[in-house]
Structures are given as structure tokens and as C-alpha cells.
Amino acid sequence: MLPSQTVTLTVPRNWLDLYETIWKPECFAKWASGLSSSTLTQEGNSWKAKGPEGTVKIRFTPHNPFGVMDHWIDTGSGKEIYMPMRVIANEQGAEVVMVVYRQPLMSDEKFAQDVAWVKRDLEQLLHLLTH
Numbered sequence: 001m002l003p004s005q006t007v008t009l010t011v012p013r014n015w016l017d018l019y020e021t022i023w024k025p026e027c028f029a030k031w032a033s034g035l036s037s038s039t040l041t042q043e044g045n046s047w048k049a050k051g052p053e054g055t056v057k058i059r060f061t062p063h064n065p066f067g068v069m070d071h072w073i074d075t076g077s078g079k080e081i082y083m084p085m086r087v088i089a090n091e092q093g094a095e096v097v098m099v100v101y102r103q104p105l106m107s108d109e110k111f112a113q114d115v116a117w118v119k120r121d122l123e124q125l126l127h128l129l130t131h
Helices: 015-022 025-031 108-130
Strands: 004-011 041-043 046-051 054-060 071-074 080-083 085-090 093-101
Touching: 004 108, 015 085, 015 093, 015 108, 025 054, 025 108, 080 093, 093 108
Parallel strands: none
Antiparallel strands: 004 093, 041 046, 046 054, 054 071, 071 080, 085 093
């Protein structure tokens, strides 16, 4: 089992409205900094983009009524990185929840950097939604 850290963002918006606004893969490029410098292009069931460390392929969970936005990132190393993501109700608002898994052989410092990166991306998502 991989160690993990959950990162959450509270959004003052109905959860279903929020999900319907952000679930499409094209929307990720507007707030996910690993994708924001490039355009996502669809290739079959995957999407391709230029990330900070080179070309990545991403698979996304299809549209669903549950707020699930899981995605799998293939950096070309041969192993996909699973990124669970959910939009869930919080009274009249919503929570965006992402789980960051510490990958095998990853240092404490690199794991902390990955968690901080996800936090910054979710803050950018909130900025996008409120401006």
C-alpha cells in the first residue's frame, strides 16, 4: 500500500453544478499547472499534453452522476499514476477532494512537493471559479 495525503478545497457552489462545470478533460488545462502550458489533445480514450517533465498521457473517468473525476497519468515511465478526485456535497457548497499517493522510492521532500503542487492547483481552480 502506498502512503497518501488527502487535499481538499471548499467551494461555495452547489456540488452538482460545480461537477458539471469542471468534469471535462479540457477544463483541467485551465487550472492544473502540469497541463496549463499546453493544449490537451484526445487520442482514443486518452488525452495527451506537454507537462513540465515532458509529454504525458492522461485517462479520465467518464462523466457520471457521482462527482467522480479520477484520472490516471502516464509520464512515459511505464506506470500510470492514479489520482482519485471527487466533488462532494457540503451543505449548499461543495468539497473538491484529491488523494496524492506517495510513489515507490519517492523521497519525503518530493512527496511534500507533490502535495503542495496539488494544493496550488486546487487554489487556482478556486480562483478560476470565483473570478
